[in-house]
Amino acid sequence: MKNQHFIQRDLASVWHPCTQMKDHENQLPLIPIKRGEGIWLEDFEGRRYIDGISSWWVNLFGHANPRINAAIIAQLQQLEHVILAGFSHEPVIELSEKLIAITPKDLTRCFYADNGSSAIEVALKMSFHYWQNQGQLKKTRFITLQHSYHGETLGALAVGDVALYKKTYKPLLMESFIVPSPAGCDAESGESYADYAQRQFEIMARLLAEKAEEISAVIVEPLIQCAGGMRIYDPIYLCLLRQACDHYGVHLIADEIAVGFGRTGTLFACEQAEISPDFLCLSKGLTGGYLPLSVILTRENIYQAFYQNDERLGFLHSHSYTGNPLACQAALATLAIFEQDQVIENNKNLAKTLQEALTPLRDHPHVGDVRQLGMIAAVELVADKARRVPYPAQERRGLQFYRAALDQGALLRPLGNVIYFMPPYVITAAQLQDLVTIAHRAIDIATHV
Numbered sequence: 001m002k003n004q005h006f007i008q009r010d011l012a013s014v015w016h017p018c019t020q021m022k023d024h025e026n027q028l029p030l031i032p033i034k035r036g037e038g039i040w041l042e043d044f045e046g047r048r049y050i051d052g053i054s055s056w057w058v059n060l061f062g063h064a065n066p067r068i069n070a071a072i073i074a075q076l077q078q079l080e081h082v083i084l085a086g087f088s089h090e091p092v093i094e095l096s097e098k099l100i101a102i103t104p105k106d107l108t109r110c111f112y113a114d115n116g117s118s119a120i121e122v123a124l125k126m127s128f129h130y131w132q133n134q135g136q137l138k139k140t141r142f143i144t145l146q147h148s149y150h151g152e153t154l155g156a157l158a159v160g161d162v163a164l165y166k167k168t169y170k171p172l173l174m175e176s177f178i179v180p181s182p183a184g185c186d187a188e189s190g191e192s193y194a195d196y197a198q199r200q201f202e203i204m205a206r207l208l209a210e211k212a213e214e215i216s217a218v219i220v221e222p223l224i225q226c227a228g229g230m231r232i233y234d235p236i237y238l239c240l241l242r243q244a245c246d247h248y249g250v251h252l253i254a255d256e257i258a259v260g261f262g263r264t265g266t267l268f269a270c271e272q273a274e275i276s277p278d279f280l281c282l283s284k285g286l287t288g289g290y291l292p293l294s295v296i297l298t299r300e301n302i303y304q305a306f307y308q309n310d311e312r313l314g315f316l317h318s319h320s321y322t323g324n325p326l327a328c329q330a331a332l333a334t335l336a337i338f339e340q341d342q343v344i345e346n347n348k349n350l351a352k353t354l355q356e357a358l359t360p361l362r363d364h365p366h367v368g369d370v371r372q373l374g375m376i377a378a379v380e381l382v383a384d385k386a387r388r389v390p391y392p393a394q395e396r397r398g399l400q401f402y403r404a405a406l407d408q409g410a411l412l413r414p415l416g417n418v419i420y421f422m423p424p425y426v427i428t429a430a431q432l433q434d435l436v437t438i439a440h441r442a443i444d445i446a447t448h449v
């Protein structure tokens with residue numbers, strides 16, 4: 001069977017995520033994938049693509065990783081799934097113990113869901129419900145950062161700030177307080193990332209001082225606002241935020257769904273600010289990109305506020321596949337690779353290779369900014385380099401880039417006009433260099449250089 005066969009059948013029955021389906025008429029190629037191996041995806045005609053964005057940021061150790069495959073197969077012979085209310089199983093117990101051991105200190109309890117957005121819903125509900133159980137009935141609001149992204153369900157959208165995904169649904173959403181982003185790409189020329197983050201924090205500090213008694217929690221993506229355009233900020237912001245949240249009695253929710261598991265150079269991004277949040281949300285890389293699973297870690301005092309004789313004071317939230325054993329085994333196998341393989345160390349070298357490979361792009365006439373933190377790098381395309389004027393969205397330069405990269409065998413799906421690299425950690429230095437070379441040529445094509 002050839003690609004065309006699957007494309008026709010697909011377009012007659014499948015509605016794809018985050019896609020204007022009409023684009024598939026001619027602008028956007030649909031690519032049916034037959035198999036994956038390591039960093040490679042292969043279609044039905046033998047064409048191969050480097051998975052430069054880890055299949056939407058989930059894959060860490062390559063497709064069809066033998067160690068993760070083996071763990072899932074072994075679990076499959078034993079138990080595929082069981083209700084997690086009133087019942088338990090070994091993989092979920094072991095995974096909880098491991099996560100508590102490796103995450104920032106004071107996080108002692110694991111609650112499971114099955115995707116990132118649901119994890120955010122859980123953290124928001126738990127924070128609110130905690131204050132209700134404490135008799136603090138006015139704490140019903142959340143603070144979030146401009147350009148933040150926390151998922152697509154209604155609660156998660158409400159604490160996000162990416163207009164493309166949010167605007168249409170606004171009438172359905174609770175209202176959050178949105179404060180300016182600390183991302184260094186917005187700093188004045190000559191101003192350091194740290195200075196800018198501190199300056200932007202003043203607005204957060206003022207809001208907390210004014211409204212703390214209404215605020216349940218502040219939610220942030222630590223160090224990189226990913227879907228908002230790979231916007232990187234200095235850890236000082238997290239340090240200041242942790243202090244202020246403690247001072248004013250407000251929870252801090254760290255959404256490490258995208259940045260957790262080594263993406264920013266440390267196992268968790270919060271480590272770089274030496275802080276522990278009140279809620280830590282993890283998903284995406286948690287299972288190495290194999291199966292849907294998410295987890296919310298929280299502190300003992302929060303857990304204890306629900307530990308009561310009255311059923312209604314408990315946290316009566318669930319999903320059908322909460323804590324699925326196959327997914328937990330994939331997560332355990334993923335964590336075992338981190339333990340056995342010096343992953344964080346190796347990534348330091350890969351990040352350096354990536355940085356060096358990207359250097360020539362800084363001089364490109366249509367590149368406005370090149371930024372990187374660990375295993376995430378972004379290149380912003382602009383119409384006017386000197387004044388950093390963006391391309392009009394309707395020119396769809398990002399889409400032109402995407403097609404040009406695919407033609408050369410790389411999957412690099414941009415965010416608007418922001419090209420980014422988030423490769424699986426099993427990529428080699430040479431392959432990483434190839435990926436950037438492809439991106440460079442594709443940028444030339446998309447910007448007509």
Ligand SMILES: *Cc1c(COP(=O)(O)O)cnc(C)c1O
Pocket residue numbers: 115116117118120149150151152221226227255256257258259283284
């Ligand atoms: C992807 C993402 C989510 C949502 O996760 P889903 O599994 O897609 O629902 C939430 N927060 C961040 C930071 C993300 O990158």
